[in-house]
Each structure stands twice: as C-alpha cells, then as structure tokens.
Amino acid sequence: MNKEISIVIAGPRGKMGSEAVRMVTETPHFKLVAVIDSRNEGMKLKDVADMPALDIPVYEDAPRCFSETHPDVLIDLTKPDVGKVHLEQALEHNVRPVIGTTGFSDADLERLKNLATERELGAIIAPNFAVGAVLMMKFAQMASRYLPDIEIIEKHHDQKLDAPSGTALKTAQLIREVRESKQQGHPDEKEDLKGARGAELDGIRIHSIRLPGLVAHQEVIMGGEGQTLTIKHDSMNRASFMPGVKLAVEAVMNVDHLVYGLENIIE
Ligand SMILES: NC(=O)C1=CN([C@@H]2O[C@H](COP(=O)(O)OP(=O)(O)OC[C@H]3O[C@@H](n4cnc5c(N)ncnc54)[C@H](OP(=O)(O)O)[C@@H]3O)[C@@H](O)[C@H]2O)C=CC1
Numbered sequence: 275m276n277k278e279i280s281i282v283i284a285g286p287r288g289k290m291g292s293e294a295v296r297m298v299t300e301t302p303h304f305k306l307v308a309v310i311d312s313r314n315e316g317m318k319l320k321d322v323a324d325m326p327a328l329d330i331p332v333y334e335d336a337p338r339c340f341s342e343t344h345p346d347v348l349i350d351l352t353k354p355d356v357g358k359v360h361l362e363q364a365l366e367h368n369v370r371p372v373i374g375t376t377g378f379s380d381a382d383l384e385r386l387k388n389l390a391t392e393r394e395l396g397a398i399i400a401p402n403f404a405v406g407a408v409l410m411m412k413f414a415q416m417a418s419r420y421l422p423d424i425e426i427i428e429k430h431h432d433q434k435l436d437a438p439s440g441t442a443l444k445t446a447q448l449i450r451e452v453r454e455s456k457q458q459g460h461p462d463e464k465e466d467l468k469g470a471r472g473a474e475l476d477g478i479r480i481h482s483i484r485l486p487g488l489v490a491h492q493e494v495i496m497g498g499e500g501q502t503l504t505i506k507h508d509s510m511n512r513a514s515f516m517p518g519v520k521l522a523v524e525a526v527m528n529v530d531h532l533v534y535g536l537e538n539i540i541e
C-alpha cells in the first residue's frame with residue numbers, strides 16, 4: 275500500500291491549480307491539507323467561488339500555512355516571482371516543493387539547487403509535466419547530434435506571463451548539453467525588424483507565439499542538406515499535465531536534492 279502524502283497547493287483557482295486540486299483529491303494516497311491563494315485568507319475552499327466543496331483552509335501566507343499544516347509536499351502553480359519565493363519558503367519549513375511554475379533564470383535555478391542541497395531535501399522543478407512533452411525534448415536532444423541546425427517554435431494561450439516558455443528553454447538547455455554551440459543562419463543576416471529572428475540560446479533560435487485558443491504546443495524544427503525534421507508536441511488540455519504532477523509528488527519524497535526536469539525521474 276502507498277504511504278499517504280500530505281499536500282498543499284499554491285494557486286488553486288488557476289487553470290493548472292484547479293486541475294491539481296482535482297487530481298490530488300481523486301488520488302487515494304494523496305491528502306490535500308491546505309491551499310495557498312493570493313486572496314481568500316481564512317476561508318475554506320468550499321466557500322470560494324467555483325472551488326470544490328472541501329473543508330480545506332485557505333492561506334495567503336505560505337510560511338504560516340507550512341507551520342500550521344505541516345505538509346510533506348508543496349505543489350506550486352502560480353507565477354514566476356511567486357513560485358521561487360514559495361520554493362525557498364517550503365525548503366525552510368522542511369516541505370518538499372514540486373514546482374510547475376515557469377520563468378526561472380539560470381541564476382534562480384543555481385541558488386535554489388544549492389538551497390535544497392544544503393537542507394538535504396528533495397525538490398522538483400518541472401517546466402513541463404506532460405510525458406509527451408518530455409519525450410519531445412529528449413527526442414530533440416538525440417536528433418540534435420545529427421541535425422544541429424535547430425529552431426524552436428512554442429505556442430501558448432495569450433494569458434501566459436513568461437516568454438520563452440519553460441519548455442522551450444529546457445529544450446534548448448538539453449540540446450546545449452550535447453551539441454557544440456553554433457551560429458545558425460547567414461553570418462551576415464540582420465534583423466530589419468527587431469525580434470524577427472526570435473530569442474537565442476547558444477545559437478538556437480526560439481520563437482514564442484501567444485494566441486487565444488491555444489493551450490501549450492511546441493515544434494522543434496531541424497534542418498539538414500535537403501531535409502527537415504520536425505518534432506512536435508501538443509497539450510490540448512491541462513489534464514495532460516496531471517500524471518506528471520502525480521509522478522513528481524511521489525518522486526520528490528525519495529530524493530534529497532533539487533531535480534530540474536521530469537526527464538530525470540521517468541527514465
Ligand atoms: N510545468 C507544467 O507542466 C506547466 C506549468 N505551467 C505554469 O504554471 C503556472 C500557472 O499557470 P496557469 O495555471 O496557466 O496560470 P493561472 O494564471 O491560471 O493561475 C495562476 C494562479 O496563481 C494565483 N496566484 C498568484 N499569486 C499568488 C500567490 N502569491 N499565492 C498563491 N496564488 C497566487 C493566481 O491568482 P490571481 O489570479 O488572483 O493572481 C492564479 O489563480 C505558470 O507559471 C505556467 O507557466 C502551466 C501549465 C503546465
């Protein structure tokens with residue numbers, strides 16, 4: 275039998291957070307003990323509009339939530355500036371963070387990694403919880419050895435705060451691990467309109483599209499002599515992320531450092 279894991283969710287009214295509330299309450303060995311919201315302090319989840327009828331306390335203050343409810347795990351699905359603070363506060367309170375929130379810089383990741391190591395506590399930051407997206411990233415990394423000219427197009431709904439997406443950044447970082455840095459395109463190319471060639475990480479161009487109607491989509495296009503290879507993933511809804519969130523909650527109980535990327539726990 276699985277050991278019970280007590281969980282706090284930050285961002286319960288959000289598109290991802292509300293899906294996570296559903297997943298946690300439907301998983302027999304998960305127990306939702308509280309939520310952290312940007313409003314509704316002191317209320318019960320059941321009294322918040324559009325939330326399930328649960329007698330779960332709502333906190334606005336993360337440290338107080340952790341001190342009073344002693345969860346095993348925090349699932350954070352908020353926004354970049356909030357997610358990194360919650361991660362630190364969770365570690366300070368001996369709570370293992372599972373962070374889906376994106377928009378972390380390399381410097382943030384380094385600092386948070388050191389913090390988890392110092393405290394010998396498990397933490398997971400996963401830019402994308404969809405198993406198909408993780409495979410897309412790994413396949414792109416494999417293919418980049420053979421077709422090293424690469425551009426990434428990521429497409430998201432128009433409410434997204436960060437650009438490029440965490441997934442696009444992670445994809446480029448995985449490729450950087452195995453591919454020599456290279457200048458792509460014509461050495462003399464120039465942008466007549468600023469941004470026309472997208473953002474750039476280690477020579478890889480990243481283009482971000484934001485439109486209503488989209489959820490989360492990415493194409494990694496690789497070009498070689500007389501051929502292109504496109505590796506593409508689409509999330510049609512937020513339920514697509516939940517098996518990965520569940521996996522991360524279980525995995526974080528068994529690690530004592532920060533893991534960046536779901537590929538490190540599903541291989
Ligand atoms: N790793 C993955 O697989 C995925 C990651 N994401 C990431 O998850 C994050 C959330 O995405 P999404 O659900 O679409 O965004 P939403 O805007 O729908 O939800 C974010 C929620 O966080 C709340 N929030 C803001 N500040 C705080 C705070 N201080 N404490 C608690 N809650 C707060 C917001 O409340 P209010 O509206 O009142 O500000 C809102 O309800 C983003 O960073 C996104 O990139 C998204 C999908 C998949």
Ligand SMILES: O=C(O)C1=N[C@H](C(=O)O)C[C@H](O)C1
Nearest residue numbers: 376401402434439440441490
């Ligand atoms: O904001 C989103 O929606 C998503 N964010 C993550 C990212 O930045 O990669 C994961 C997924 O793409 C959905």
